[in-house]
Amino acid sequence: xxxxxxxxxxLKKPGASVKVSCKxxxxxFTSYAMNWVRQAPGQGLEWMGWINxxxxxxxxxxGFTGRFVFSLDTSVSTAYLQISSLKAxxxxxYYCARDPSGSWxxxxxxxxxxxxTLVTVSS
Amino acid sequence: DIQMTQSPSSLSASVxxxxxxxxxxxxxxxxxxxxxxxxxxxxxxxxxxDASNLETGxxxxxxxxxxxxxFTFTISSLQPEDIATYYCQQYDNLPSFTFGPGTKVDIK
Numbered sequence: 001x002x003x004x005x006x007x008x009x010x011l012k013k014p015g016a017s018v019k020v021s022c023k024x025x026x027x028x029f030t031s032y033a034m035n036w037v038r039q040a041p042g043q044g045l046e047w048m049g050w051i052n053x054x055x056x057x058x059x060x061x062x063g064f065t066g067r068f069v070f071s072l073d074t075s076v077s078t079a080y081l082q083i084s085s086l087k088a089x090x091x092x093x094y095y096c097a098r099d100p101s102g103s104w105x106x107x108x109x110x111x112x113x114x115x116x117t118l119v120t121v122s123s
Numbered sequence: 124d125i126q127m128t129q130s131p132s133s134l135s136a137s138v139x140x141x142x143x144x145x146x147x148x149x150x151x152x153x154x155x156x157x158x159x160x161x162x163x164x165x166x167x168x169x170x171x172x173d174a175s176n177l178e179t180g181x182x183x184x185x186x187x188x189x190x191x192x193x194f195t196f197t198i199s200s201l202q203p204e205d206i207a208t209y210y211c212q213q214y215d216n217l218p219s220f221t222f223g224p225g226t227k228v229d230i231k
Contacts, residue, residue, distance in 0.1 A: 035220075045159075045167065045210055047220040059218050062124075095166055109157045109214055111178070113166035 002026040004096050004114035011120045017084040020117045022096030029077035030054045033099040035110055036070060036081050040092045048094075051079060052104055086121045093118050125149050125216040129209075129223035135231040142198040144226045146189075146211035154190045155215035161225075162207045170209075171196065198228075206230060 049060040051070040058070040097110035126149040154174040159167040171187040211223040
């Protein structure tokens with residue numbers, strides 16, 4: 001079955017970097033877009049952007065440019081989210097989520113989701 | 124950017140009750156709307172796509188309707204396992220997706 005498995009929780013100090021992984025299985029990795037979604041503690045869902053898993057081209061939502069980088073290793077069907085110069089306000093659960101449409105031009109949304117990775121930024 | 128609102132922000136209902144959540148878009152999004160369920164401590168799950176289509180495997184007590192700017196999500200008979208926060212999400216204004224703020228559903 002289609003599954004996304006993310007790396008474990010991280011505790012980082014302000015100014016450090018973190019790299020979250022999202023390993024896909026059960027489908028052809030390079031045929032579906034991969035999205036990243038943030039959920040701050042007790043808050044709602046915020047779309048961060050997506051990456052074209054065929055070309056590696058990322059698209060970042062407003063507010064997620066500069067310190068956030070999406071990347072891939074297609075040899076192991078894995079997408080990555082790297083956040084640099086971490087701040088306390090980056091503390092959140094980060095989800096990867098596949099777009100179920102299989103279309104690069106008419107994306108639909110998010111299904112399935114990874115289990116989430118909690119990134120805590122604290123001195 | 125398209126803004127999404129949901130009401131109510133939270134509700135309490137009894138087992139067996141009919142529960143209705145509304146979602147409003149700041150502009151016409153046709154039927155480009157999804158609904159997600161997020162149980163406490165879990166990842167969200169897609170329940171309904173294209174405003175009214177039930178995802179495979181989702182119980183038929185869940186339904187969605189609407190088009191344009193006004194949408195409705197209904198649980199016809201609330202069950203204890205339906206305790207969750209429900210989010211609407213638009214995909215008309217690509218490449219930007221927007222979620223509603225969520226509706227928390229509890230059992231009375």
